[in-house]
Amino acid sequence: MPLSGFFVSRLLNLPSHYAAGLILVGCCPGGTASNIVTYIARGNVALSVLMTAASTLSAVVMTPLLTAKLAGQYVAVDAIGLLMSTLQVVLLPVVVGAFMNQYLKGVVKFVSPFMPPFAVATVAILCGNAIAQSSSAILMSGQQVVLAAVLLHISGFFFGYVLSRTLGIDVSSSRTISIEVGMQNSVLGVVLATQHFGNPLTAVPCAVSSVCHSILGNIINEKDDFNGIFSLCFWLYYPHPFPSTILHQHTSDITSATPFLELNVNKELVLYPIRAVPQGATVTNDVARTKNEVPFNKWVHIGCEVTTDFMRLYMNGVIVGETRVTCTADSLRKIYLIGANEYDSIYLHGVEILPIMSSIKYFYVKDPPVQLHFDATSATDVEVDGDGVWTVLGGKAPSRRNFSLTVVLKDAFARSVNKEMELVATLTYADNGAHVEKLDNAEAPLLTCKDGVEFASWDKPTRLISGHASFRLWISKLSSQCDNRLFRIKFNVFKMGRRYPFLEAFSRPIRCILPNLVPNPRTSTLIWKRSTSAIHTFNGPSWLNGGTMEPINNVVHESKLTPLSKRIKLGQANPVVNVKPDNVLKQPDVVRHEDGRLNGRTLDGKQEPHERACNLVTSASEKDVMNFAEQVAQFSGCHHHRNIIRISKRMIEDGTKVWNSLSQNFDHVWWDKMILVLRDQFIKISCCRNRFLVHQDFEVLRRIGGFQEKVIQENFEKMWCWLYPVAFALSQNGLNEMWDTRWIEGFVTKEEAESSLHGLGGTLVDPGTFTLRFPTSRSWPHPDAGNLIITYVGSDFAIHHRLLSLDFFHSSGGKSLKDMLLEESELSRLGRITSRSVRLV
Incomplete structure (x- = not known):
């Protein structure tokens, strides 16, 4: 455009002040009006905005430089002055706007509705003032100035389109480039000409240009209003698998509606061709259809692209069906689509009419329902x-x-x-x-x-x-x-x-x-706890039940079978309730600190939702959390709650630091970048250096978090709430030394433990063989998080799972966990978990 302004000035032999003004217009960046014209012309709006932003930022240097080089042959140009004014007019408003949008959102929200009319009024005043000051001169040579401005913008529209198509750029993007090149920020030219050129006539071509490029842009839009291509995309929710028509096509020539997009009996989406075909053409039965069944009861992004030669069907941004068609742009101009009636129970979200097929993939990730x-x-x-x-x-x-x-x-x-x-x-x-x-x-x-x-x-x-x-x-x-x-x-x-x-x-x-x-809760004064698989419960005071803290001879006890004992436990439960004195039952429903703050924990020991636990420990001090843990243990009679509450604040703080350091304000982290950090954090928390986490351990963590290669914060929190209590438990004396290749061989699932207790022929190994594992279904804030489970073959030649209460072990007077396990009559041999079997040691 700077060269076009220079050559048009030479061609029409413009006076020096008009020539300088025309060159100044050509050196200005693209105007924001080009974005609106691009949208109306069904161009690539994203490309238009990108080009406007790039040219605006580069104009800070290029506009003064090119103007001084080309217009300097006609009039004296103050390049430094132009640079400073361009900084003030172009860069300063952008910086101020970005700052306000970031830190003064309330002000921006208030003034935003008033800015478009204010901007239009400002442009009208600036351009009108420039023309009014030179009205007599314009009346004498106005035709020459208008012709020069028209030629300048026509050359920009023409060369922008031709060069783009020559380079192989698609039609829609070429149209966008043409509009961007042909429409300039003429108002910037008016401001610069008024401030830095002595003759007021220099601003006249800039003012005339603002009118000319808008008229020419609209003419181009009207000329190429429709080129036989339209794309449609939307989010679809199907609550049932019954066949139905999603969109009907209507034309002025056909009174009845025909299907455009429907779900058939095979649960496939079918895109039908436009029925308005040219005279003499054969109506083809070819349709575009999906190859796979459409999922129900979930949102699916659907895209339809229709041209005069082919139709394409998209699902979740991917082409799933395509067919050749015969149609004219004039017939497509007569088509209008109507959605299904409300009785079909079909839901659409974010319906968009798009100019190009690439936009379908863009809108797939935009505004998901x-x-x-x-x-x-x-x-x-x-x-x-x-x-x-x-x-x-x-x-x-x-x-x-x-x-x-x-x-x-x-x-x-x-x-x-x-x-x-x-x-x-x-x-x-x-x-x-x-x-x-x-x-x-x-x-x-x-x-x-x-x-x-x-x-x-x-x-x-x-x-x-x-x-x-x-x-x-x-x-x-x-x-x-x-x-x-x-x-x-x-x-x-x-x-x-x-x-x-x-x-x-x-x-x-x-x-x-x-x-x-279920058993009468008043027939016993014991709390029976159940493990993840809970095939057996316990009928005596044991270090497995979390009830009493008194020393006992045997640490593992078998219960009599009850009607509940065949059920698998998902959460904390007490099949037989521990009967407490009446004065305990009459305590208030919440625990209150001395300063009157409520802890929000119920007396029956049931754990509150995950969010409430997080809010409690993050807002309380370390001392408050410790006091709260003691009070919960005291009022509930369940001492195993105490440790999981004690570690809560540190766990949440450490987890937040780890995630923030990994994510760097992004919404996800790649798993391969997280592995080494998790390994180091595990060593730091558990103080275990005799065995590191290996590939199998990380696969278990991946299953617990519920992710594949990309980890979002929700996945990380699920994994961290399981990993931290386990690592903390391993840091305790007596358990730390058992994290080795002999006793606790890593993170093992229930299925792997049970499979390892079978020999080569599929039969169980000898009774008494056992392995140790951490339950993968117990995460913070569950009180059993971080405890161990014994998976063993009983004397009845069946696999049993026992939950160990580490509270009792820590109060056992220094007796090692290894000795306590091997003293049990049902446990005699420690098995080793391998890929196929248990190796006895």
């Missing part, structure tokens, strides 16, 4: 029967037992989303989804607790915090019509008029059992 998910891994105080159904204890108070469930709001890329939203839980039948109705003069079927008071679950919503909402629930006594039926907990947005299935989440099927189906 959200969906509510049930987090089964966070369930506590729920048991699993052999058929996979969850079991909870319901009925009247105080026999019923509470349980905790968590839901997460995530976007389409499984990232937690922090939104202002309140959720409620309701009890539904698993077979038909109908709500369990409340009987007259009876409690609500599902209850929740707020500030120590029980409410109907649908009356007390729970607010999402960092995308998570945790519910503490009870199932009350139900009517006889609920007998032998399964239930599910439904979570949905509170007081939402219309039902949106993607904002609903359901728990797994639940079986509610009555108190008379």
